Amino acid sequence: MGIPFKYLLPSLCLILTLPEAILGQQREIDSLNRYLKNAPADSNRAGALNFLSYLCENTGSYERSDSLAREALKLSLNIGYRKGIAIAYTNMASYCDDKNDLNNALQYYQKALSIKQRIGDKRGMANTLNGIGLIYEKKADYFQAMGYYFEALKICREAGDSSRSANALSNIGNVYQKQSEFPKALQSEFAALRIREQLGDTNGMATSFEVIGNCYSNMKNYARADDYYNRSLRIKQREGDLPEVASLSLNIGLVYESLGSQAKALELYNRALDIYQKTGDSLGTALCFNHIGENYHKQRQYDMALDYCTRGLNLFKRIGYMQGIASSYQDIGACYAFQKKYKLTEDFENKAIAVAGGIGVLQVILTANYVLSNMYDSAGQPQKSLDFYKKYIVFRDSVYNTANTNKSVQAEMSFEFDRKLDKEKFEEDKRSALAEQQKKRDLIIRYSLLGGFVLVLALAFLIFNGYRDKANANKLITSQKVLVEQKNKDILSSITYAKHLQDAMLPPLSEVKERFPESFILHKPKDIVAGDFYWLWSERTSRHDSQGGTAEQTVLIAAADCTGHGVPGAMVSVVCSNALDRAVKEFHITDPGKILDKVRELVVETFEKSKSEVKDGMDISLVSVTRRAGAEDSVQIKWAGAYNPLWYYKPGRGQNEKGELVEVAPDKQPIGKTYNPKPFTTQTINLESSGPEWGKYCGILYLFTDGYADQFGGPLGKKLKYKPMQELVLANAHKPLEEQGKILNETLEAWKGTLDQVDDILILGIKV
Numbered sequence: 001m002g003i004p005f006k007y008l009l010p011s012l013c014l015i016l017t018l019p020e021a022i023l024g025q026q027r028e029i030d031s032l033n034r035y036l037k038n039a040p041a042d043s044n045r046a047g048a049l050n051f052l053s054y055l056c057e058n059t060g061s062y063e064r065s066d067s068l069a070r071e072a073l074k075l076s077l078n079i080g081y082r083k084g085i086a087i088a089y090t091n092m093a094s095y096c097d098d099k100n101d102l103n104n105a106l107q108y109y110q111k112a113l114s115i116k117q118r119i120g121d122k123r124g125m126a127n128t129l130n131g132i133g134l135i136y137e138k139k140a141d142y143f144q145a146m147g148y149y150f151e152a153l154k155i156c157r158e159a160g161d162s163s164r165s166a167n168a169l170s171n172i173g174n175v176y177q178k179q180s181e182f183p184k185a186l187q188s189e190f191a192a193l194r195i196r197e198q199l200g201d202t203n204g205m206a207t208s209f210e211v212i213g214n215c216y217s218n219m220k221n222y223a224r225a226d227d228y229y230n231r232s233l234r235i236k237q238r239e240g241d242l243p244e245v246a247s248l249s250l251n252i253g254l255v256y257e258s259l260g261s262q263a264k265a266l267e268l269y270n271r272a273l274d275i276y277q278k279t280g281d282s283l284g285t286a287l288c289f290n291h292i293g294e295n296y297h298k299q300r301q302y303d304m305a306l307d308y309c310t311r312g313l314n315l316f317k318r319i320g321y322m323q324g325i326a327s328s329y330q331d332i333g334a335c336y337a338f339q340k341k342y343k344l345t346e347d348f349e350n351k352a353i354a355v356a357g358g359i360g361v362l363q364v365i366l367t368a369n370y371v372l373s374n375m376y377d378s379a380g381q382p383q384k385s386l387d388f389y390k391k392y393i394v395f396r397d398s399v400y401n402t403a404n405t406n407k408s409v410q411a412e413m414s415f416e417f418d419r420k421l422d423k424e425k426f427e428e429d430k431r432s433a434l435a436e437q438q439k440k441r442d443l444i445i446r447y448s449l450l451g452g453f454v455l456v457l458a459l460a461f462l463i464f465n466g467y468r469d470k471a472n473a474n475k476l477i478t479s480q481k482v483l484v485e486q487k488n489k490d491i492l493s494s495i496t497y498a499k500h501l502q503d504a505m506l507p508p509l510s511e512v513k514e515r516f517p518e519s520f521i522l523h524k525p526k527d528i529v530a531g532d533f534y535w536l537w538s539e540r541t542s543r544h545d546s547q548g549g550t551a552e553q554t555v556l557i558a559a560a561d562c563t564g565h566g567v568p569g570a571m572v573s574v575v576c577s578n579a580l581d582r583a584v585k586e587f588h589i590t591d592p593g594k595i596l597d598k599v600r601e602l603v604v605e606t607f608e609k610s611k612s613e614v615k616d617g618m619d620i621s622l623v624s625v626t627r628r629a630g631a632e633d634s635v636q637i638k639w640a641g642a643y644n645p646l647w648y649y650k651p652g653r654g655q656n657e658k659g660e661l662v663e664v665a666p667d668k669q670p671i672g673k674t675y676n677p678k679p680f681t682t683q684t685i686n687l688e689s690s691g692p693e694w695g696k697y698c699g700i701l702y703l704f705t706d707g708y709a710d711q712f713g714g715p716l717g718k719k720l721k722y723k724p725m726q727e728l729v730l731a732n733a734h735k736p737l738e739e740q741g742k743i744l745n746e747t748l749e750a751w752k753g754t755l756d757q758v759d760d761i762l763i764l765g766i767k768v
Helices: 005-038 042-059 062-079 080-096 101-117 124-140 142-159 162-178 182-199 201-217 222-239 240-256 263-278 280-298 300-319 320-336 342-360 362-378 380-402 402-433 433-439 442-505 509-515 566-586 592-607 722-732 735-754
Strands: 520-522 532-543 548-562 620-627 632-640 644-651 659-666 683-685 700-704 761-768
Touching: 042 062, 062 080, 080 101, 080 124, 101 124, 124 142, 124 162, 124 620, 142 162, 162 182, 162 201, 162 402, 182 201, 201 222, 201 240, 222 240, 240 280, 240 532, 263 280, 280 300, 280 320, 300 320, 300 566, 320 342, 320 362, 342 362, 362 380, 442 566, 509 520, 509 532, 509 548, 520 532, 520 735, 532 566, 532 761, 548 566, 548 700, 548 761, 566 592, 566 620, 592 632, 620 700, 644 722, 659 722, 722 735, 735 761
Parallel strands: none
Antiparallel strands: 520 761, 532 548, 548 620, 620 632, 632 683, 644 659, 644 700, 700 761
16 A cells, blocks of 8 residues: 655654754864863863763764763762762763663662652752662563652652653553553653643653554554654654654654554664664664564564564663563464464463563453463364453453543543643633723624524523423422432441440450550451451369469450451351351360361351352451460460461560561361361461470460552552551561551552552551
8 A cells, every 4th residue: 555645744743853953062072072072070060071971872872971970979978979979870870771781770860869769859869869760671570660669759740840740640550551551641641741841841842742552553543643653753753762762663663664664664763773883772773673573573584573573682681671571472373373383382371471460461361362362272172262262351351441442532632632621711811901902892692692682582482391391200200219319327326326236246456455465466357347357265263283273264266257248248247156156165165176166067068058058158268366374474375267367476586587477278178168168177386396395485466357468549449458558567577556557547548549449458456
């Protein structure tokens, strides 16, 4: 097919505009070099060295840039110029970033951030936080990257720094784009673009145009993608930014491929490759190899495609760019599929899915599942083909669904609307200045109003009839609304009364404190009533032996999670709590494992009375603490669990020895009806032992359900999970128990943010 002239124009503009921009920067470099010949060794010289380092990096003189930054660092250290030290570290980090030495770049950025924090340089902190985020983004650690970008955005907004706020928003949008969250990406990027347009920041506008183009390209809206890419390219050509010109050449090449012009796309890819190789940009070179490989693949030149994709993969591995590694695996697997080398296809596509899944790149997972579906179909394995096609459909709907498209359109419309509002404000000011002229038109308006009045009378009659019909309908709706509200009120009253009953079932906090003075209970039902509950029972006994009389007190305490939450969970909790009471009081069992055996028997017996099969039950963590008082005080701890583990904290023996948090694994079976039930295991817990079972000194026991770890939140709306929860408990285990409970609650609320609570939450902490 023919190629539109607008796609040929950027190549001509590049030749005409680059020299002027490059000469402008070169004049600044020459001026600084003349100043530095005779400049004294003071802060002005350090500033000039740092700025010259920045300009050299922009013009591709990377080694010169690094040398100047190190000279600036040495001088700033000698004269105690802390701001100069921080800027020098930032320039050195930028050099390492250009060379894809990401670990050293991160180290230098962290040093710069530490100094900027000490001197209170808010703008410098925001710049450095954005730089650190970019390093993590290149490492494909998008969770960390988002954390630094949002922190930078917060600082910029507090400082009223619009320019750096736009940079942070743009970076956030770019990460969303890489994770195929296109509506969120466009929302962030249009917000950044609006700020940049108001500030006249053409370089920033070019960056936003490119990210927006990437979003539309991935959404297969190539016309919109081409529009935004060319807006960005025109700016970058004027500024002489060769690396960005190369990046945009790659992206416009993708548009050519979508239009069916493989030859023109390949020409653009090779032009970008030449720029990247001359500037020593390993990441850009690797991206070019991959795009060239994909181009040869579409031309059915599979050997050439494999050669370039393999070169790209090796380079991505060397610099640690995980998204590129995932993409290369997928492209290589696709080539092998067309060569009918199915085992190699399977290996490479599964590697692509594993790597992409780890960093949240949905586009690669989508394509890999599609390739595997077609491969298994060709290999005569229809069931596997169907399985992978179903996965492909799920990911395709996630990436390209109509809702995402509508949200993307809304994001752009919102941007255009806001821009129109700014324009209307300007027009309003203009109309105020022309008020005198408007008076002359009043006469014409009066005659127009007379004619309009007649029309209004006619319309008023029609409106009145419509209003009367609507009023009758509203009366009916109002009466129905009152009825529904009354029923809801009755239901809510019933549930609230059920909460009072459930609270009466729980042991009073005063009783828990009496048995365990140092303790906390974090109990947060998802709804008014809960499926999670805690349970307590105690008994005192006396014993006589050869050494005299002793008194024992056994306390049983549990954290339980019944099936469901809200009213259904609360009803199951009544059955399970009653079974615990019966096992101890009626059957006189105190061994934790045997208690759980009896509770399971009683729960199953209760539910078997139903005509329909009921598989409800509970997960539980049950501990027995027996204290023996006599000639020598001691304590014995026994525990059993159904799916829910036990954590216990053992303090260090000395000041230099750290405490440890140990997890005791539960039996992997619930309390309830299950296939092939087995007896529950009673485990003896030795915190600090002078014998096989009895110990003098104990630590802290933590019993909990799964609601805390399963709560969604954070910057990416993901689960908190058990490992961060474990780290939080260990970090605060040395503090008083009540303070630990407050810290766990505050951390949960901060993590949850504006999201809803997903499950009942229960954590018990007791010191024994």
